[in-house]
Amino acid sequence: MAADDRPTNILVVGVGGQGTILASELICHVLMTAGYDVKKSEVHGMSQRGGRVESHVRFGRKVFSPLIVRGEVDYLVGFEMAETLRSLQWLHSGAKVLADTKAVLPYTSQVGEAPYPFDALERIRQQGYELIVVEGEEIASRAGDVRTANIVLIGALARLLPVDRKVWEGAIRDNMPKKFVDTNLRAFGLGYEV
Amino acid sequence: MKRVLLSGNEAIARGAIDAGVSLATAYPGTPSTEILENIARLGGTKAMWAPNEKIAVEFASGACFSGHRALAAMKHVGVNVAADPIFTLAYTGVKGGLVIVTADDPELHSSQNEQDNRRYASFARIPMLEPSDSQETLEFTRLAFGLSERFDIPVFLRTTTRVSHGKTVVEIDQWQDPSPPVQPSLEKDPRKYVMVPVHARLKHVDLERRIAVITEYAETSPLNRIEMAGTELGVVTSGISYNYVREALPDASVLKLGLVFPLPTQLIHHFASLCRRIIVVEELEPYLEEWLAFIGLRVEGKSLISRFGEIDAGTVIKAMAASGDQAPEVDADGDVPQRPPIMCVGCPHRGIFHLLSKRKIFVAGDIGCYTLAVAPPLNAIHTTVCMGAGINHAAGIEAVHDEEHGAVVAVIGDSTFLHSGLGGVLNMAFNEIPATVIILDNLTTAMTGRQDHPGSGFDVHGNRTRQVDWEVLLQGLGVEHVRLVDAYDLKLLGETLEEEIKRNAPSVIVVRGACMLLRNRPVKIERPYRIDAEICTNCGVCLSLGCPAISRRNASESEKPEIDGAQCTGCELCYQVCRFEAISEID
Numbered sequence: 001m002a003a004d005d006r007p008t009n010i011l012v013v014g015v016g017g018q019g020t021i022l023a024s025e026l027i028c029h030v031l032m033t034a035g036y037d038v039k040k041s042e043v044h045g046m047s048q049r050g051g052r053v054e055s056h057v058r059f060g061r062k063v064f065s066p067l068i069v070r071g072e073v074d075y076l077v078g079f080e081m082a083e084t085l086r087s088l089q090w091l092h093s094g095a096k097v098l099a100d101t102k103a104v105l106p107y108t109s110q111v112g113e114a115p116y117p118f119d120a121l122e123r124i125r126q127q128g129y130e131l132i133v134v135e136g137e138e139i140a141s142r143a144g145d146v147r148t149a150n151i152v153l154i155g156a157l158a159r160l161l162p163v164d165r166k167v168w169e170g171a172i173r174d175n176m177p178k179k180f181v182d183t184n185l186r187a188f189g190l191g192y193e194v
Numbered sequence: 195m196k197r198v199l200l201s202g203n204e205a206i207a208r209g210a211i212d213a214g215v216s217l218a219t220a221y222p223g224t225p226s227t228e229i230l231e232n233i234a235r236l237g238g239t240k241a242m243w244a245p246n247e248k249i250a251v252e253f254a255s256g257a258c259f260s261g262h263r264a265l266a267a268m269k270h271v272g273v274n275v276a277a278d279p280i281f282t283l284a285y286t287g288v289k290g291g292l293v294i295v296t297a298d299d300p301e302l303h304s305s306q307n308e309q310d311n312r313r314y315a316s317f318a319r320i321p322m323l324e325p326s327d328s329q330e331t332l333e334f335t336r337l338a339f340g341l342s343e344r345f346d347i348p349v350f351l352r353t354t355t356r357v358s359h360g361k362t363v364v365e366i367d368q369w370q371d372p373s374p375p376v377q378p379s380l381e382k383d384p385r386k387y388v389m390v391p392v393h394a395r396l397k398h399v400d401l402e403r404r405i406a407v408i409t410e411y412a413e414t415s416p417l418n419r420i421e422m423a424g425t426e427l428g429v430v431t432s433g434i435s436y437n438y439v440r441e442a443l444p445d446a447s448v449l450k451l452g453l454v455f456p457l458p459t460q461l462i463h464h465f466a467s468l469c470r471r472i473i474v475v476e477e478l479e480p481y482l483e484e485w486l487a488f489i490g491l492r493v494e495g496k497s498l499i500s501r502f503g504e505i506d507a508g509t510v511i512k513a514m515a516a517s518g519d520q521a522p523e524v525d526a527d528g529d530v531p532q533r534p535p536i537m538c539v540g541c542p543h544r545g546i547f548h549l550l551s552k553r554k555i556f557v558a559g560d561i562g563c564y565t566l567a568v569a570p571p572l573n574a575i576h577t578t579v580c581m582g583a584g585i586n587h588a589a590g591i592e593a594v595h596d597e598e599h600g601a602v603v604a605v606i607g608d609s610t611f612l613h614s615g616l617g618g619v620l621n622m623a624f625n626e627i628p629a630t631v632i633i634l635d636n637l638t639t640a641m642t643g644r645q646d647h648p649g650s651g652f653d654v655h656g657n658r659t660r661q662v663d664w665e666v667l668l669q670g671l672g673v674e675h676v677r678l679v680d681a682y683d684l685k686l687l688g689e690t691l692e693e694e695i696k697r698n699a700p701s702v703i704v705v706r707g708a709c710m711l712l713r714n715r716p717v718k719i720e721r722p723y724r725i726d727a728e729i730c731t732n733c734g735v736c737l738s739l740g741c742p743a744i745s746r747r748n749a750s751e752s753e754k755p756e757i758d759g760a761q762c763t764g765c766e767l768c769y770q771v772c773r774f775e776a777i778s779e780i781d
Binding site: 025028029032037038039052063067069082086109118 | 533535744
């Protein structure tokens with residue numbers, strides 16, 4: 001493939017229950033509506049019980065593999081700090097990182113056996129990545145529902161992708177249950193302005 | 195033409211309905227589960243959960259014998275359970291089209307092994323289609339029923355996790371079936387359907403005749419295609435691997451096989467004659483590679499691509515770039531703590547495993563969410579092999595350790611028990627083995643995403659149906675001592691456990707507590723709990739429950755535990771284990 005045909009790679013990571021898959025689903029709908037070829041891959045089942053959730057989203061003129069090759073991620077969207085830090089091995093040096101400040105402690109940290117990397121975002125910055133920090137839960141509460149933190153991050157990502165804001169808002173209207181649409185649109189808007 | 199984003203499983207559902215399937219049935223199993231759920235959602239046909247995969251295949255084949263199209267879906271290991279009917283269905287053939295979906299799980303994302311079910315196709319002599327993305331999955335599923343009828347044989351449709359759960363853009367068109375369904379009719383034809391030796395010997399010969407006909411079809415079928423680029427390198431591939439090849443090796447020519455059994459020998463020879471070097475890129479077993487070697491080609495495959503786990507485009511690039519010079523994969527996690535999956539907050543399995551863990555008894559385990567109890571802090575699962583095995587492990591251990599009665603218990607989920615546990619209990623009762631079986635009844639098939647089953651009282655559409663009566667069932671199997679206990683009552687649970695482990699007779703404890711994730715959870719969520727830091731001695735017993743809502747501040751060992759009120763479901767287990775009465779309900 002010619003260089004400009006290279007698909008764009010988005011890695012969305014979080015912990016089971018954070019809405020990671022729903023978020024990547026929304027991203028894919030938007031990119032498809034905008035006319036791109038899109039592929040998405042993640043794993044269901046056992047790993048979702050409080051484990052790491054990792055969703056690969058790829059778009060471009062033509063996408064073959066649904067999986068991103070390690071070291072080729074363009075955008076990392078991280079809903080949980082330790083998982084965001086753990087994902088750096090997936091990025092290329094020019095990648096952009098959108099990181100929520102949320103910490104979900106794994107069991108070994110809960111009991112105090114393994115230190116939790118509370119300095120994760122600082123460490124990401126130190127490694128030279130362009131980092132956009134998003135106070136997901138705080139902004140989501142302002143939008144009216146703390147559970148829309150994932151949509152806040154989607155808003156921040158939308159700003160960076162070559163798709164019109166209206167397409168994103170349309171996708172939220174089409175894909176969310178009616179009673180949650182307004183809150184999600186507010187969360188998206190606040191994220192977009194971050 | 196409509197563009198939609200579909201998972202492979204959604205595409206199978208649509209394809210089956212487009213092809214006029216009359217009966218679709220399945221037992222849930224990752225990564226196949228959503229196939230039947232989507233067929234039920236789309237409607238227009240009969241969709242039904244089966245108690246296990248063997249029943250699903252036999253159930254579906256009954257519909258086919260009467261001339262209707264039917265589908266049975268399962269994960270790769272489900273085919274092991276269903277293998278008995280499958281091998282002989284190759285002999286009988288079908289009348290209406292029969293499609294058996296095998297969703298394989300390379301990398302064992304949610305499975306106990308990563309067997310490559312392409313081997314089943316060549317072993318059972320059943321044609322197998324293997325799509326590469328959701329578009330092909332839709333098209334192959336539509337065609338599979340007609341092929342099954344045309345060649346009078348069941349057809350396997352094989353996906354892998356990345357095809358089943360990957361979402362890709364699908365263009366949906368108005369589709370006209372090139373081979374419309376046969377006219378349903380129930381006719382007696384013993385020579386076809388009664389596999390006594392005298393009939394089966396003839397059908398075995400007939401099976402090979404049919405395979406020869408399908409091989410001829412494979413030579414020219416559009417399911418297999420050559421995509422020519424350079425002549426230096428030719429890659430033979432199928433399924434998901436095709437995508438990795440096309441991305442990693444844009445200059446290579448590709449023979450893409452959509453029909454992976456039977457294989458088109460002449461087409462492969464023709465392709466090999468066009469390229470200087472021939473390699474096979476496939477996940478897991480050297481299935482295609484062995485065939486190429488068998489027909490006399492010089493081929494490289496597993497010398498380049500690992501036999502273990504999944505591959506991706508990066509694997510292919512590395513394999514081609516540096517033969518024999520591959521750096522081992524580094525674990526680049528650094529000091530970020532591991533995050534293994536754990537039981538949910540409020541999970542009904544937590545209490546019983548806390549007790550089993552404390553008692554340090556040997557626990558013969560099974561397949562389900564409760565298998566997570568293998569991990570710290572519970573460490574209370576000691577065998578897990580396949581569905582239904584735990585009961586028999588416990589019975590086997592008990593049978594040969596007469597003098598050490600009470601050294602082992604079996605645990606098994608409600609759905610798993612109804613899948614393949616009944617026989618184990620029957621064996622225990624029949625042979626008077628004094629083992630204790632604990633049925634963890636959370637009223638759903640939880641691990642795969644909460645599917646209903648004969649013990650849940652609901653069908654695939656969520657409509658009420660008959661519900662198994664556990665006491666009647668177990669007593670009917672010959673178990674005299676059946677106890678029903680609330681999963682959240684630790685005291686009663688502990689006492690019952692002691693009594694039944696000591697009892698010198700087969701016994702079953704049904705531990706009931708609905709899965710926390712059930713939408714219509716019958717148990718009311720109580721108020722959250724808190725820990726009074728003044729009273730707390732930091733003994734850590736509440737932490738030993740492994741509840742995600744309880745943690746030490748700042749992940750520091752010297753800090754006392756706290757309960758996250760936003761997560762706490764009020765299951766009360768921590769309150770029950772605290773010896774200092776430091777835990778109480780939030781007012």
